[in-house]
Amino acid sequence: MSADLAIVGAGPAGMAAAVEAAKHGLSVVVLDDQPEPGGQIYRAIERAGPRLRTILGGEYAAGEALVRDFRAAGIDYRPDSAVWRLDAGARIAYSRNGTASTLTADRVLIATGAMERPVPIPGADRPGVMGAGAAQVLLKASGLVPAGRVVLAGAGPLLLLVGCQLLDAGADVAAVLETTAGGDYLDAAPALPRALAGWRDLAKGVAMKRRLKRAGVVFRSGVGGLAATGDSVRFDGGEIACDLLLLHEGVVPQTHLSRQAGLAHRWQTEQRHWAPVVDAAGRTAEETLIVAGDAAGIAGARAAALSGRIAARTAAGKEPAELAAALARERAMRPLLDRLFPPRTALPDDEAPVCRCESITAGDIRRAVRDGAMGPNQLKAFSRAGMGPCQGRMCGLAAAEIVADERGLPVEEVGSFRIRPPVKPLTLGELASMEGEAAEAEAL
């Protein structure tokens, strides 16, 4: 089958783009790997009861209107669909309920959103150590609340937000350990002029920090030497017992699909991640491929929805001027937030597991570079880093940074893992079940 616009991802960018495109008369197909629309930010919003809504707050509940519009727009929405190949000819291969299919479209919008930046500290691969965002996903989707003592460690606004939400859900939050000095900026916040772009975010950060401190949560800034032991978290000058350690160092774009499709990516020095090269309407060097939302660069849910609408309207041949102005206002808040919560600059310790799939540490990667690995792709041959089932999603950023650091080169110059299809694991059974216009010979 063929559509005017195929969208990969049903988070704020994908949903808003779908609604906007349908409004302009385009036929739209949306493929998403989750069972429900909303993405991670509005995960399971349709099922959230009153208690969860109170805990998760207004920014979560705000997603409900968008999900409702999306459901009502008569869009060909295919949940539980894992896209494993995208070609510039705007052909998509995906698996759904154990069956692989292809579809073509005039244009494909990549709206794959963000993922938490992996936090490679020693012991991070033990059970009982998770992303703070993962704990939030479990809370949203299943109402799960950590049962024992929780410590949150790392950096970024989500660390504080999840800390507060877990407190409200009745969890025993023992400590928040910030790896940056971000907390110090928050202390100074009330003195800053209210006219400053992003003041609202700043005030929110201050309020969250106060709430945690008032609840008796131990708060430390500038914490170094984090390591998970299994029943505690160690750091330079201390150790705190905990049953669950939640790590967080911000979110980064999910670029596997945009990379596999052959799009150019640029290293964002300040945020320390890759992002596809796009123009203001999400257009890329490939006429058929568009990227919107956090997949094109982290700007949050409101900006993601706006960028999705802009991309859809542009695809429909319409002028998105007033949306572009709204997006510019939304993005103006970002620089301050980025500066308040910079990702920590220290690279992982030698003992830290970087490639979890293949059990490769930062030290292993440094040795491989000294043995002659010039970049991430040679690193694969030297160490197997990036060759496990996650296909380098967990180690790609840190591996590139370590190689660059060892070689004394900018990350841009050493590059990233080459990403090949299938970008999601595919069984032979699924491949054999291939439906649609592509022959199985074309699949790989």
Place this chain on the structure above:
Amino acid sequence: MFRRLPEREASITIEVDGAPVPAAPGDSVAAAMLAAGIAAFRHAPVDGGPRGPWCAMGVCFECLVEIDGEPNRQACMTTVREGLRVARRPAGARPKP
């Protein structure tokens, strides 16, 4: 390791290594297992160490289990249904070649 808010009632049952595990409609297999106190989902094929979910959203592949006889399924990306059967891979079952 996790408990459940009362508004998400566990009304169905899945099976993990032969034992019944309660689950709520809409749960991922990973959420149901974590709510039942299961922290280790598999053993890493290379170092043999116990592993559990890191991301809960399909990125990390640390929650791979056998589901209804099919190996290496992502527990966080599979929605529970009555009678679904999970088997964890025993330690050292698949050594690195």
